[in-house]
Amino acid sequence: MHKILYCCVFLFSILGYSQKKVLQTKFISDNINIDGKIDENIWKSAPIATDFIMFQPDNGKPIPENKRTEIKVLYDNDAIYVAALMYDNEPKKILKEITQRDNNGTSDLFGVFINGFNDGQQDFQFYVSASDGQADCIVTDSNGEDYSWDAVWKSKAVITDFGWVVEMRIPYAALRFSSENKQKWGLNFFREIKRDKHKYTWNFIDSKLGTFTQQTGVLEGIENIKTPTRLFLLPYSSFYVNASKGQKTYGTLKRGLDIKYGINDAFTLDMILIPDFGQTKYDDKILNLGPFEQQFNENRPFFTEGTDLFSKGNLLYSRRIGGSPTNYPTASSTETIIDNPATVNLINALKISGRTKDGLGIGILNAVTEKTYATIQNNNTGEIRKEVVEPYANYNVVVLDQRFHKNSSVSFINTNVTRNGSFRDANVSALVWDLNTTKNTYNLSGNLKYSYINDTEDKKGLFYSLNFGETSGKYRYSFGTEVVSKDFNSNDLGINFETNYYSFYGNTNYRILNSTKYFNSFNVNLNMYSQFQKETGKIQGNNINFNINASNKKNHSFGLSMNAIPIESFDYYESRTANRYLIFPKKIGTNIYFSSNYNNKFAVDVSTSYAKLSESGRNSRGFSLGPRYRFNDKFSLVYNFNFFRINNNKGFVDSIDEDQNAETPNAIIFANRNVLTYSNTLSGKYSLNSKMTFNIALRQYWSYAENKNFLSLEQNGRLADYMNYTQNKNSSFYSWNADLSYSWWFAPGSQVSVLYRNNAANFERDINKDFGKNVTNLLTNDQLKHVFSISVRYFIDYNSAKNIF
Template sequence: MKNLFLILFFLAYTFGYSQKKVLQTKFTSETITIDGKLDEPIWESVSIATDFVMFQPDNGKPIPENKRTEVKVLYDNDAVYAAAMLYDNEPSKILKEISQRDDFGASDVFGVFINGFNDGQQDFQFFVNAADGQGDCITTDSNGEDYSWDAVWKSKAVITDFGWIVEMRIPYAALRFSSEKKQTWGLNFFREIRRDRQKYTWNFIDSKIGTFTQQTGTLEGIENIKTPTRLFLLPYSSFYVNANGHQKTIGTLKGGMDIKYGINDAFTLDAILIPDFGQTKFDDQILNLGPFEQQFNENRSFFTEGTDLFSKGNLLYSRRIGGRPNSNPTVAENETVIENPSSVDLINALKVSGRTKGGLGIGILNAVTKRTFVTIENKDTKETRREEVEPLANYNVLVLDQRFRKNSSVSFINTNVTRNGSFRDGNVSALVWDLNTIKNTYNLSGNFKYSYVNDIADKKGVYTSLNFGETSGQYRYSVGGDLVTKDFDNNDLGINFETNYYSLYGNANYRILNPTKFFNSFRINYNLYTQFHKETGKIQGNNININVNLDTKKNHYVGFGINIAPVESYDFYEARAENRYVILPENYGAWLYISTNYNNKFAFDFNPSYSIFNETNRRTYELTVGPRYRFNDKFSLNYSFDFSRRNNNRGYVDSVDEDLNTSTPETIIFANRNVITYANSISGKYSISSKMNFNVAVRQYWSYAENKNFLSLKQDGRLTDYENYNTNKDSSFYSWNFDLSYSWWFAPGSQVSVLYRNNAADFDRTINKDFGKNVTNLLNNEALNHTFSISVKYFIDYNSIKSKI
């Protein structure tokens, strides 16, 4: 009888947690004040969501009674409302660090996850922390969390004698759903008890299954809502003062407006009129000695917010829009460029995105950039002329993404760049698939991309890949391959470095799903990658990687691993010449990463690595150290020191023609060099409240390459000593960036930003190893740019204007 009882209990436990929970909501005509008091009578009559279950680290464990969580949901014709009672038997120990939006810091968090189509594919997630701060993101299983998306909604968090309370108002404008009279939404609630590093959800998220968004509960009861017009205006005005040693102080006043319009409840139009990106975060420039351009992060909010559809196929590198000019000017020997814009101005941009009831996602992004000229001066006559380096250009992205069976999708993507006149145009089309079995145990994914470039010589190319893997359980694996033809080129609106290869790769890993005596989490990975040159079959790249990642019982993170390239490889890019390559030696390396518990006032990150190459005295040492200290809930500072040293690194420096009267190919010069890099970064914040913050960010960077001797590249890919070259090709690059900012969210969606910035960069062929003097010289340089700016943006809801009128 006892055994029968245990079996029935186990079955009931398993059945209960494997089913979707259902929460009933109800309509309210009462005015709900978002104050964290929950004193409106209607709250007493609505169903309660409770019985939360641990997601991490002890997956499936019920929440303790003394930390129980109770959530209720109401709705009206404008919004849904959520009220959460978060019990805690030690309310004085609730962590509540104050921080800016989307940065929860060391703080308890409550979240509401909504999927208006209940298709298991995309969650709109809204978070409130115990310091009354907001965060929001769009989440998909394929792309993870996108915190660049910001909605306008209201919330209030209040600490009480029994725990804390959260009250939220989420307008329909912040969501996407069908036009059905009777709505059924995917729904989950989330709670993190930060001091214990424990995360709970209302509907159980089984970590054995390789999906998060498909394991939600259901919200029922929303019927016959009459949603208002979704039209929002965001006018802004900015004032800039710029100065440096080369020009007088200049003041500039700018103004413009962003528009967001709900075409219907599922589709939204976003548009920029008169763009202003003057307060965008600076780029972390480096000394780039390699054959490929440096890839920068996108920091402009229009190109980061809600762009999950446009990331399909990895074809969009939005920094191309308004980036550097596409061509270089033709300059005679007696001419010099005196004015050379570093970027192309954006005229306007818009995007339309949404999803139909049938699961078809449609995304359109379009942007237009201005003609751009450089000014060239004749050294002899001092006359100037202008030359066009970037014409009027149109950038366009189209995405059609069909979801089905709540866990799979097939997408078509097209990117197109059309430039006025004789400049090159580019077009890329792709078919992308992500297919999962019904139980989310196996995945088949891949793509087929076709590029066409209209230039002096037209080019057509193909990029295709296929990957299969097991995605559930403790043991998981994947295998796959890529094929890229020589003329594949998506660099007009995307970014791609290597072509003309095929590759094979595989991964196997093991993880624990629940804590053990020593670890909260533990995972070991084995990765294998081999790349072959498509035309010759030579190995272009090979790597075996084994790594371990774990969390200790005290919530310290530790990772370590080894990398092995066991055979020589052929690099067809470093030589910067057609059909030429350099042979890279075998190499072996190891790394360690330690990150202590950020809940502690003092924490640090420690990341050393070491690599050895099968060449005389060729070594690489790298070290990152990052201490951080939280003085109190308002004030914290983080410091990071990065150092790397590459001894006897061998890389390209020049190409010379030995004899112009013969058919002898040009001589490709390499240098045997030491490359040393130092980078110091400081970031800090002082938060008066969750809506008013001061932030500081400082980065000093210095990297130099000191050539020891020169080598010539032979036809067989080997390097040999070369004595007939004495040009100075040493490189030294310095940069400095300092940002001090103040932001105040004085109303929902409305912000005042004040920024002081100074920055400078310098490249030199002479290396001065006096570190302090280098920094001083850079800061005293006349090229140090100073910028002071004030920006005000105000969020206007069309319905509020309409009601007042």
């Protein structure tokens, strides 16, 4: 009988929560102290949001009574206030690891999701952990979570004898909404009980649907708010000491200012004047033997915060701004290049972004970089001359994104790079669409891009794609196509590796929506891809991939993937020569991984891979091991070792002219080589509290390619022995990075950062296989550089400063 009763309650819960819940809020004139006590009288009369329901793993299951959650919301002319009581019948078991901002760690979690336009397109999410930590992000269904966005808000979490409590104050400056007198916001609340890995929401999130942001409840009652001026200043001062062996130690003092200004309630202006990115994370450089550049993560806050609009169309690779110069200096046989800057300095940058009440999103990004010179010396006279390798340049992005029906959008994007003088200019435009049916069961997406390069020879190119898929239920699928012309080029402000092809792809997958006897999650995917050279129709790439990913009832995760290249393909890129291709053999490979439950003090990640190609003796294998240990709520360490070996790899090393009258290289030299890569990383943190954290990050990397014999690329795409090449084209690259930092958020939005780092890197043609000596030499030679820095950033709210003065 009790099973029947439970099924009835379960069914009733699903039916009830399929409707949008509504929470009423109240205006207040009294002050609320954000202390986690919730003892002000005004809280007693506030309406309550309760009856949470599980999102994962048992989608639709009501929260147990002994874990019930009660939420209240109030507001004034400056902010909204949230009070959350989270009951737990075993409060001593609440996990509460202390971590730095935006890293929730192993801790129970409470979140507030707000959409000021109630259009189902974008959530501003604010999280508080049981250890009193903060995290915030912007979420869209298309781009997922963007934790690089940071807002300034207050919160306090307190563990009690009945569970734990959270109190929050979220200023309107951290949100976007219309200017209407009566506001109607999308609203949801989130709770994660970490020890069980159970996630609950106030308004039911149906996992059968392929959308998250459109399944929020509603907040009503905010009326006639008089929002204050949104003007924030972030002045900073940084001091650097640089030292390296054999070079003079010097100190540098930098000052600058960031400005955030609310043009209105929906649009915000962000500016950086005299930027300082000296404390950003180092790039994890690798030995790159392929035909394309290595793509790096963006670590500069200005270019990562709130850039969801600018990611439309995948036309912006912000590392181009202030990246490498676009020209290489020319030197005669009697000259030597003694200084060629690796990067270009950024002068200033600004962003304007927001959305109207009718759903039109507008984004403008502009940046200016300075004129950059290389220094060249005459070997005979000693005379020094300067040559421009990058002129003054203006980078500009404009995005217009129209949302409609709460789940669809059409966007126009334009990127433009204008360089002063006769240097190369570039312009790329795109039309992007993402269309969903009313019930979010099917999706039609695609884009049309056009590029125009103004250089010594003007070039125009096209890129278009179309994708259709079913996006709901246990069984889902998608298929699509891409066509890219030969001269399409978005690389002045974007990044695009392959052109001159058309492709077809498809995917089908199955997932469980609720936990089973053995699994909390389980999904199976099958992907297929084929790419053809546009002019010849030759198959340029093909791949079939099958993978399984799952987590069991003990919250251990594991997976298996198998991939195959069933047909020989024609690689038009590895030769580095137009219209020449390498025939790539058939291939089959597998990968297995296991990740134990991070809730345990000791956890480990293990993976292994193996692949075999259709050529004799050509294969690859890899292994990684990542143990982690949480000593207590303050201190934890994570180590990771990676090894990868490729046997009898065939790769480009050189092109030479055997015939001096030939217009193109008539000998393209490849090497048959073994490639080995080792890397070791160690990261750790010691958190004094949720505002003060010590961090350590170490990375040692070594990769080498040892050539066994040389080959020439024949006209038919095959490789033949080549005995006349005698140059040493072995490659050995090793690097070391070490960061030790202290961070203190001494006031909302204000931070002191102290950083010591040392790093070194070296590339050699001679390979020393003594691992220990390689590391020792790197740490003791002239390449090792030391930097000590202190940075202070102070957040100033114009309204608070105005009241003081």
